[in-house]
Amino acid sequence: MASTTPLHQNQAAYRTPPRVMAITSGKGGVGKTNIVTNLAYALARKGKKVLVLDADLNLANVDVLLGLTPQFNLHHVFTGEKRLRDILVDAPGGFQILPASSGIMEMAELSEEQKLYFLEEIADLGHAIDIMLIDTAAGINNTVIYFTLAAQERVIVLTPEPTSLTDAYAMVKVLSSQHGVKRFRILVNSAQTEKEALAVYRQLTLVADRFLDSLSMDYMGFIPYDAKLPQSVRAQRLVTDLSPRSTVSGKFFALADQILREKATNLSDGNIKFFWQGLFNL
Numbered sequence: 001m002a003s004t005t006p007l008h009q010n011q012a013a014y015r016t017p018p019r020v021m022a023i024t025s026g027k028g029g030v031g032k033t034n035i036v037t038n039l040a041y042a043l044a045r046k047g048k049k050v051l052v053l054d055a056d057l058n059l060a061n062v063d064v065l066l067g068l069t070p071q072f073n074l075h076h077v078f079t080g081e082k083r084l085r086d087i088l089v090d091a092p093g094g095f096q097i098l099p100a101s102s103g104i105m106e107m108a109e110l111s112e113e114q115k116l117y118f119l120e121e122i123a124d125l126g127h128a129i130d131i132m133l134i135d136t137a138a139g140i141n142n143t144v145i146y147f148t149l150a151a152q153e154r155v156i157v158l159t160p161e162p163t164s165l166t167d168a169y170a171m172v173k174v175l176s177s178q179h180g181v182k183r184f185r186i187l188v189n190s191a192q193t194e195k196e197a198l199a200v201y202r203q204l205t206l207v208a209d210r211f212l213d214s215l216s217m218d219y220m221g222f223i224p225y226d227a228k229l230p231q232s233v234r235a236q237r238l239v240t241d242l243s244p245r246s247t248v249s250g251k252f253f254a255l256a257d258q259i260l261r262e263k264a265t266n267l268s269d270g271n272i273k274f275f276w277q278g279l280f281n282l
């Protein structure tokens, strides 16, 4: 290797590029933030370096859920006040949160110089991460589409509520027909049984098959309804942390195992720097 190659590039060559997974939904309140954070916790407990990007500008976001109050966010990186690694917040269980807040809206307006600086910051961070999970807002808006398109894997969360199904369908329709996304992973939350979850999944594939061409919608699994989860939310703790032996926590740990058994979707842009480059249209 040429001696002029920066050290971080040499190191990066020895690591598998991070997987980037966006968790989104048509309808709000279906459990995205709880899924992202508990999955991050479970993956971190299994020794993985996990970064959660909080890309939701609304109030019910990652830090509120965990009772954290990040002082800085992406905005401070863009203004040059902070290094990216200095704004990361440590969460229980050992994963990290990248608070985005209003920084997200600024992304589109960064100068070329700011973008390049930011990409260097990301490259610096990239090889310290195995998996990046993105918690998006609900519904079809520009930031949601932005992050969902840039991720390698798109997980759509829905619940057995009929409105959740129609909104998930609307989301899939926009992402596939207007943005060319052809592959989705479907995660059913708050189902009473696996049978119910599979029925919800089947309903979604039925409506989607009738109207949309050549889509692949893989069933990723289900998370059961469990009263322990809202209890932990009220305590501003993760259910996997507060009640690790509950049914719902067991499912989160099993889902983490399943994710680790899978091979990351083999895309040429499977790299955290390319993820951000895609976002910045560079």
Ligand SMILES: Nc1ncnc2c1ncn2[C@@H]1O[C@H](COP(=O)(O)OP(=O)(O)OP(=O)(O)O)[C@@H](O)[C@H]1O
Pocket: 025, 027, 028, 029, 030, 031, 032, 033, 034, 035, 056, 058, 060, 136, 137, 138, 189, 190, 191, 223, 224, 225, 226, 227, 229, 230, 233, 248
């Ligand atoms: N598996 C579950 N069992 C019981 N309750 C659940 C479950 N999943 C989510 N909930 C309830 O739903 C609430 C909303 O969850 P969460 O905030 O994770 O949803 P969200 O999709 O991130 O919402 P938003 O779209 O507003 O960001 C939780 O506070 C909890 O009370």
Ligand SMILES: [Mg+2]
Pocket: 032, 033, 034, 056, 060, 061, 135, 136
């Ligand atoms: Mg949320």
